[in-house]
Amino acid sequence: MTTRQYDSTVRQGMSLKDISGIDTVKEEMLELISYLKDFDKYNSMGARIPAGVLLCGPPGTGKTLLARCVAGEAGVPFFSCAGTEFMEMFVGVGAARIRNLFDQAKKVAPCIIFIDEFDAVGTKRSETGQGQVYGNDEATATINQMLTEMDGFSTATGIMILAATNRPQVLDPALIRAGRFDRVIEMGLPNKKSRQEILFLHCNKPTFAGNIDPNLDYEYIARQCAGFSGADIENLTKSAVMRVAQAERGLASTGDFLWCIDDIRRSQSFVRNGSG
Numbered sequence: 001m002t003t004r005q006y007d008s009t010v011r012q013g014m015s016l017k018d019i020s021g022i023d024t025v026k027e028e029m030l031e032l033i034s035y036l037k038d039f040d041k042y043n044s045m046g047a048r049i050p051a052g053v054l055l056c057g058p059p060g061t062g063k064t065l066l067a068r069c070v071a072g073e074a075g076v077p078f079f080s081c082a083g084t085e086f087m088e089m090f091v092g093v094g095a096a097r098i099r100n101l102f103d104q105a106k107k108v109a110p111c112i113i114f115i116d117e118f119d120a121v122g123t124k125r126s127e128t129g130q131g132q133v134y135g136n137d138e139a140t141a142t143i144n145q146m147l148t149e150m151d152g153f154s155t156a157t158g159i160m161i162l163a164a165t166n167r168p169q170v171l172d173p174a175l176i177r178a179g180r181f182d183r184v185i186e187m188g189l190p191n192k193k194s195r196q197e198i199l200f201l202h203c204n205k206p207t208f209a210g211n212i213d214p215n216l217d218y219e220y221i222a223r224q225c226a227g228f229s230g231a232d233i234e235n236l237t238k239s240a241v242m243r244v245a246q247a248e249r250g251l252a253s254t255g256d257f258l259w260c261i262d263d264i265r266r267s268q269s270f271v272r273n274g275s276g
């Protein structure tokens with residue numbers, strides 16, 4: 001079995017400014033960021049932070065982006081992987097991969113390990129096996145290794161795990177016990193105010209800013225795109241800019257955004273129902 005070398009580059013230039021519409025979540029993150037920045041000081045004072053933070057929410061709500069921004073803001077190495085990487089056919093392989101990941105992280109701590117699709121590795125042990133591509137023993141070994149690594153945190157290793165899932169209800173309760181993932185953060189679909197803030201952020205990125213009408217009606221557009229995730233809003237901005245670029249005309253206007261909202265809704269409804 002080859003040992004994967006994780007890229008743990010510090011996310012230079014990324015900060016909490018790169019994510020918007022989630023003010024309360026950002027506030028919660030400040031404590032963790034300050035701990036990571038001043039790990040030695042806090043550690044010598046005996047301060048402990050949650051070993052794991054679970055980010056729950058539908059696709060495209062910024063869970064991955066938040067993890068990257070927290071790492072960038074704290075200036076610490078960032079290990080990124082997906083829970084599916086630990087699902088294997090042979091017993092012990094997933095557990096060995098988890099050990100390898102944590103071994104690498106310990107060498108550069110303080111750092112963040114981000115595990116996307118965490119439910120793939122953390123599903124309730126009694127519910128794994130049936131109809132799944134990997135055996136129950138393998139799933140149990142993998143999750144037990146995860147628990148072992150997290151319990152090692154009582155010695156304050158400076159590793160913070162941010163795990164993301166769309167299905168928190170299927171997670172093994174042992175994981176959410178105190179001292180493991182004892183902080184759970186809801187990343188729901190944005191409300192109108194948040195959609196407006198996310199839209200503003202994307203429209204004012206250097207890549208788009210020069211192509212968008214400075215009098216864009218952010219409030220009206222945000223009202224019209226109820227149910228959109230942050231990722232949908234980013235897609236909307238790109239589509240509106242593309243629309244005017246293809247037509248070789250000026251700046252993307254409120255009307256272009258509204259046209260694209262309808263277009264995105266039509267595609268989403270086609271994917272869901274097979275008709276527009």
Ligand code: ATP
Binds near residue numbers: 020116
């Ligand atoms: P998944 O569950 O599918 O992995 P996710 O919740 O991890 O989704 P991200 O990958 O973080 O979602 O979001 C995709 C993109 O959507 C981001 O790179 C960003 O451009 C945009 N986005 C999502 N939420 C926000 C937000 N709150 N502020 C700014 N941009 C956002």
